[in-house]
Amino acid sequence: MILNPHVRSLAPYTSFALLMAAIIAVGLGHSRADQSKDSAGARKYEEGGNLFRARCGYCHLAGGTGTIMLARRLGKDRALLAERTDLTVDYVRKITRTGINGMPPHTRIEVPDSELDLIAAYIARPAAARAAPAPQPPPPGPGHE
Ligand code: HEC
Numbered sequence: 030m031i032l033n034p035h036v037r038s039l040a041p042y043t044s045f046a047l048l049m050a051a052i053i054a055v056g057l058g059h060s061r062a063d064q065s066k067d068s069a070g071a072r073k074y075e076e077g078g079n080l081f082r083a084r085c086g087y088c089h090l091a092g093g094t095g096t097i098m099l100a101r102r103l104g105k106d107r108a109l110l111a112e113r114t115d116l117t118v119d120y121v122r123k124i125t126r127t128g129i130n131g132m133p134p135h136t137r138i139e140v141p142d143s144e145l146d147l148i149a150a151y152i153a154r155p156a157a158a159r160a161a162p163a164p165q166p167p168p169p170g171p172g173h174e
Pocket of ligand 1: 081084085086087088089094095096098099102103110116120121124125129130131132133135140148
């Protein structure tokens with residue numbers, strides 16, 4: 030049987046195409062892994078947020094005694110725990126167990142460590158995990174007076 034010379038001349042391209050396909054597949058695998066890592070992080074913060082609202086929201090959402098007392102002690106912009114960016118995981122864990130001023134200590138029965146870890150991670154979540162700020166209106170342009 031005579032091999033079609035046309036087919037043979039395609040061979041280098043075929044292996045090049047295979048190589049490219051392999052590179053693309055590896056690349057896709059990577060971005061898929063990153064995505065699932067991101068969504069695992071997002072799920073963790075979502076769960077932490079739900080636990081925060083369930084276990085701490087009674088005092089730490091708008092209008093709660095925690096919010097009111099923190100506004101008095103630290104000022105309005107540090108009153109809502111979930112919007113603070115100055116709290117660390119360790120501080121939140123410690124305060125939850127020991128209490129502070131008007132806040133009663135929470136035992137491991139009330140809030141197990143596994144829940145507290147998620148709540149603290151949520152409160153101390155990085156800026157990237159917070160909702161994007163509302164878009165600002167464009168600055169007034171010339172000729173719109
Ligand atoms: C019964 C009401 C109540 C509940 C429930 C409660 N807190 Fe508090 N919390 C307070 C009050 C009141 C303060 C403010 C005390 C003060 O004036 O220093 C406070 C303060 C704090 C602070 C200190 C903030 C700072 O800047 O020093 C942290 C952290 C905190 N709470 C975390 C939590 C977490 C996490 C939970 C849920 C597991 C929780 N709290 C549940 C009432 C509560």
